[in-house]
Amino acid sequence: MPELPDVEGFRRVLESCARGRVVRRVEVRDTGVLHGVSARQLRDALEGRRFTRTERRGKWLLARTGGPTLLLHFGMTGRLLRAHPDDPVEAHDRVLVTVSRDRQLRYRDQRKLQGLWLAHDESEVVRVLGRLGPDATAVGREDFEAALSSHRGSVKTVLTDQTVLAGLGNLLADEILWRAGLSPTSRADGLGEADRRSLYTHMRRTLRSAIPAGRVPPRNTWLTGHRDDPDAACPRCGSPLRRSHVGGRGTVWCPRCQ
Structure with a gap:
C-alpha cells in the first residue's frame, strides 16, 4: 500500500516529467477511478494547461495548473509512472496524461479503491482533502x-x-x-x-x-x-x-x- 514515502516518490515523477509542460492529451481508459468529475470534464479542464507546481499532503498528491488542481490518491495498489506515449498500455493503466511527444504520465491501479479528483479552486481542494491531519513530515x-x-x-x-x-x-x-x-x-x-x-x-x-x-x-x-x-x-x-x-x-x- 502506498504510504508517505511512496507518494513523495510519485510527486518526484510528476515533477520531473510534467512540471512546466503543457498537457497535450488526457485519455481516461477507466472512469471508475474518477470521483466527482467525468472524463470529458477532466479533459476540458486539463488539456492546454501547464502543470505549474506539485505538492504532497500525507498520502495525497496535488498537481497545480494555476487554475484547476488535479488530486490523486493511490489507495492500496495505485502508482504514478512515467512512460513514452508509444509504450504498450498495461491492463491497469486507468488514466494517461501526455505532456510531450516522448513523455506521458500513467495512473496505474489494480484495485481502484481511490483515484483522481478535480478541484476548481482552493475551497474545493479543502473539501476533497476533508479533515486531513498535519503531514507527518511537518508536524512539530x-x-x-x-x-x-x-x-x-x-x-x-x-x-x-x-x-x-x-x-x-x-x-x-x-x-x-x-x-x-x-x-x-x-x-x-x-x-x-x-x-x-x-x-x-x-x-x-x-x-x-x-x-x-x-x-x-x-x-x-x-x-x-x-x-x-x-x-x-x-x-x-x-x-x-x-x-x-x-x-x-x-x-x-x-x-x-x-
Whole structure:
C-alpha cells in the first residue's frame, strides 16, 4: 500500500516529467477511478494547461495548473509512472496524461479503491482533502504529543488515522513502533512523556530514511525487511515476530522488544 514515502516518490515523477509542460492529451481508459468529475470534464479542464507546481499532503498528491488542481490518491495498489506515449498500455493503466511527444504520465491501479479528483479552486481542494491531519513530515513535536495525549485508542490506530496525522500507513507505523520499543496496542493517551518523545524521534528518523528510497525499504536491519519472511524473526533480538490485527489492520511486532 502506498504510504508517505511512496507518494513523495510519485510527486518526484510528476515533477520531473510534467512540471512546466503543457498537457497535450488526457485519455481516461477507466472512469471508475474518477470521483466527482467525468472524463470529458477532466479533459476540458486539463488539456492546454501547464502543470505549474506539485505538492504532497500525507498520502495525497496535488498537481497545480494555476487554475484547476488535479488530486490523486493511490489507495492500496495505485502508482504514478512515467512512460513514452508509444509504450504498450498495461491492463491497469486507468488514466494517461501526455505532456510531450516522448513523455506521458500513467495512473496505474489494480484495485481502484481511490483515484483522481478535480478541484476548481482552493475551497474545493479543502473539501476533497476533508479533515486531513498535519503531514507527518511537518508536524512539530508538541503538536504530535498533544495529538497522542488526546486520543484514547491504541497508538497504532492513532498513528494511522489520517485525520490525526497524514501519511503513515501499516508499514511505517509498525516500523516506528518497533524502533521506539512500544507495543502497538498501548493506549495513545497512556504513553508517558519519554515514550511520546521517543515515538516522535523515531518517526522523523524513519521518514528521513524512507523518503529518499521512495518506499518503506525492506532492509535487513528494519522490521519491514522481515515481516513477510516465512518464519519472521525480530532483526534486533531474534525472537519470533507476532502477527495480529489492531484496529482492523494487519500488525507485526516483536513481543520481546515491544
